Every structure is written in C-alpha cells, then in structure tokens.
Amino acid sequence: MALPIISADQRLAEQRGVKGTIFGKSGIGKTSLLWTLDPATTLFIDLEAGDLAIEGWSGDSVRPRTWAECRDFAVFIGGPNPALRDDQVYSDAHYAAVCERFGDPAALDRYHTVFIDSITVAGRLCFQWCKGQPEAFSEKTGKPDVRGAYGLHGREMIAWLTHLQHTRAKCPSSDELRLFRGHGNGGSGSSGFEVRRPAGDAASVFGGWSGV
Numbered sequence: 001m002a003l004p005i006i007s008a009d010q011r012l013a014e015q016r017g018v019k020g021t022i023f024g025k026s027g028i029g030k031t032s033l034l035w036t037l038d039p040a041t042t043l044f045i046d047l048e049a050g051d052l053a054i055e056g057w058s059g060d061s062v063r064p065r066t067w068a069e070c071r072d073f074a075v076f077i078g079g080p081n082p083a084l085r086d087d088q089v090y091s092d093a094h095y096a097a098v099c100e101r102f103g104d105p106a107a108l109d110r111y112h113t114v115f116i117d118s119i120t121v122a123g124r125l126c127f128q129w130c131k132g133q134p135e136a137f138s139e140k141t142g143k144p145d146v147r148g149a150y151g152l153h154g155r156e157m158i159a160w161l162t163h164l165q166h167t168r169a170k171c172p173s174s175d176e177l178r179l180f181r182g183h184g185n186g187g188s189g190s191s192g193f194e195v196r197r198p199a200g201d202a203a204s205v206f207g208g209w210s211g212v
Helices: 008-013 031-036 067-078 092-102 105-110 119-130 146-165
Strands: 018-022 042-046 060-062 113-117 176-180
Touching: 031 113, 067 092, 067 105, 067 119, 067 146, 092 105, 113 119, 119 146
Parallel strands: 018 176, 042 060, 042 113, 113 176
Antiparallel strands: none
16 A cells, blocks of 8 residues: 655646634624625524524525534534544444435535524533533442533534544535534424525425425
8 A cells, every 4th residue: 555645736737615714692693694695505504493583594594503513413414534443433333324314415516605603502502402411420429420411512513523624525616614603502403404595496405304
C-alpha cells in the first residue's frame, strides 16, 4: 500500500465549507440571519421552534426533538468517523443505521448551507438525555450524580460539535455549516427529521418522511 500523501494541488482542490458560530443576546437577530441565505440551497435545523422571526422564509427545515435525533442528523450530514468502533455514536454502524431509516444521504446534495438554531437548545436536549444515563448515577448509592451528568454532557456536546465541524462538502458547490447559538425556551414541533417544504411542493427528502 502506497503512502497516502495528499499533494498541495489535491488539498487545494478539495471542497470545503466555512463553519461559523454566531453569539448574541436574545432578540438581537441571530435567527433572522437566515434571510441572508438562499432558501433553495439552505436546510434549517429548527431546534428553537423560533421560526416566527423568519415566517415566510421559503426554505426547507427539520425539527429534531431529542438528543438522539440530533446525533443521528449529525452523522447523516457528516458521514461516519472511521476511527470509531461500531458500538459508538458517529461510527460506520451508526451511519448505516441512520441511512436505513432516513434514506439516501444524496438527498442532502441540494443544500449548500446547514443553519442550526441553536446550540443552546441542543445543549438542553443533551443534558436531559445525560441525566438518564448510567454515568449520571453514583455507583455506590445509585442516587443521581450531577457531576457525572455534567461530565457526560460536556463530552457529548464536544463530540457532536466536532463531528459537525469535520463535515466535508456535500454539494457540487462550496458548502457551509453554520452553527447559530441562541437563547430560547426550548424546541418544539413535529417529531423526527421531517423536511418542511413550501406550500405546493410535497416532495420527500428523507425516505419515509414526507414534506408538509
């Protein structure tokens, strides 16, 4: 096997995107930045259920309701991490299972930008999940261990954001993964990863999920 050296020309020819995070106080207009993006090539990950600020925006959106769904969508758009074991999240096995449920990931090829609103709500969903895991309970007493829950919370959030950060191009043109942080009251909306399209366009993006 030849040494897998990547030449400068190959590296420069790679499609890569910009990953950015916007921070600001509530109501300053973070979600409204969605108006600056092309709705035809932008997928809105609506964790906040705060789409009143962008009512009338004609792009597609998905509304994850649980931390498991957040992780599933991260591996769906970012692909698997070959360094992980099959029993780990973001592994080849996780990716294969998600693709079996959601369908062909090529359905995402139309999107140049993934707009996530917000990391704050993703953190709340993550912590709620962490509080129910074995690490969140004392091995000696069986009682809740807040330190264990927060430790797991930190590891989970870092793993999620790192996986999104490593997402390579999914479209013919340059991709962007924009992570927007907000301060809201928590996500709401339909369950699962349901693509919401403008009225009159009922095409399904993910297998098993129809646009509404």
